Amino acid sequence: MTQLQKPPAPLDPSQSPQWSLTSEGNNPLLTLRGVWLARTGNIPQFPKDGLRAAPAGSTITFDMSPITDWDTGLIAFLWDIKRSGHDRHITLDAQSLPAPVRQLLELLPDASDGPPPPPAKRLPVLERIGGHTISSLTEIGTVTSLGGMTLRGGLQALTGRSRMRLSDLLSDTANAGPQALLIVGIVNFLIGAILAFVGAVELQKFAAGIYVASLVGIAMVREMAAVMTAIIMAGRTGGAYAARISTMQGNEEIDALNVFGIPTSTYLILPAVLSLVITMPFLYLYGCLIGMLGGFVVAISMLDITAAGYFHQTITSFGIGQFIFAFVKSIVFGAFIGLTSCRIGLKAGRSAADVGIAATRAVVVGIVGVIAIDAIFAVIADVLGI
Structure with a gap:
């Protein structure tokens, strides 16, 4: 059975909390007596004009005995x-x-906080759309300007007048290239195998199993190898770049570079962008070969075709123009991932949580941007007849 709490016993009137303010020379004296316990509910409310008798600029002393x-x-x-x-x-x-009273009272501010700000007025739909559009265009202009400064820094690096350190470029290139071969190879191998499996199931119905090689080859060369490699690099390297630069932002290292007059566009962003621009085309070629190998393994195991026949059908299914087109596309992907990731890192906040937010945003923007750019390239390819 639950026992109900008894209400506190009423205090003796002589023990109720009381206060009085008297003058003692130039400074008022506040005398407190009785029992000052909040649970009794007898704590008096100090009136707003309770200090009207105290002269301005005076100091109140206390008698709490x-x-x-x-x-x-x-x-x-x-x-x-x-x-x-x-x-x-x-x-x-x-x-x-x-x-004890002094220590607790010193923790409290001298003045109360002001009234809470009024709730933000909700803007009309068209005004909100216009605001988002303007901010998006402004951000696109900022990234474009950053890309221009990075390009100028790259041209200066060719003449030996750049602030970029060669060690940074080699470190970023090693991280974006050789260290990414495993994940790029696994993903593209599985993509090629999946394409071959789906194609074999359908093409066998029409006795056209040999065209599985054409399906895998064209798909990997034109789209899948470049897009999947770019998505992998956006998640792996782009997020790392954003987290690294946002961490430097939180540690005030970016501010230190600006104080010393070292441009971040050439010292930090240029090696990151160049490393992706250099490695992405080679990773694309590597992804094409590994994807075709995945399709070859599945086709040989499922279809009655020879390795020589598969190889011959593969190399005759596409031309060098498609390779060149996707090669250029991979370079654009690398530059886009590097620029957007570094930009997101530069505009991140300075807390530890902002580092994770910047990395997540860089991955999302990188993946969505790669797919959008690939759609633009698809339209260009259709116009050029590739």
Whole structure:
């Protein structure tokens, strides 16, 4: 059975909390007596004009010797006095308070917070769309300007006048190239195998199993190898670049570079972008070969075709123009991933949570941007008849 709590026993009227303000020379004296316990519900409310008799600029001293017991109810009462005297420049003599009371009261601000700001007015739909459009165009212009500065830094690097360090370029290239071969190879091998399996199931119905090689070859060369490799690099390397630069932002390393007059576009962004521009075409070629190998393994195991026949059908299914077109596309993917990731890192906040937000945003923007750019290239390819 649940026992109900008994209400606190009423205090003796002689022990109820009381206060009085008297003058002692130029400084007022506040005397407190009784039991100041919040649970009794008898804590008096200090009036807003309770200090009208105290001269401005004076210091209130306290006499708390008559108090027999107290808790946070006393602190709340003293805080009301502290806030009331703030506007009139009346201070409290902390030395006349007991040490525990003084320590708790010093944790509280001198003045109350102002009224909460009014809720933000919800803008009309068209105005919100226009605002997002303007901010998006502004961001596109900023990234374009950053790309221009990076390109100029690259041209200066060819003449030996760039602030870029060769060690940074080699480190970023090794991270974006050789260290990414495993994940790029696994994904493209599985993509090629899946394409071959789906194609074999359908083409066998028409006794056209040999065209599985053409299906895998064209798909890998034109689209899948470049797009899948770019998506992998956006998630693996683009997110790492954004996290690295946002961490430097939080550690004020970017501010230090600006103070010393070292441009971030050539010192930080140029090696990151160049590493992706250099490695992406080679990763694309590597992804094409591995994807065709995956299709070859599945086709040989499922269809009655020879390795020589598969190889011959593969190399005759596409021309060098498609290779060149996808090669250029992979370079654009690399530059886009590098620029957007570095830009997101530069505009990130300075807290630890902002590092994760920047990395996540870089991955999302990279993947969506790669697919959007690939759609643009598909239209260009159709116009050029490739």
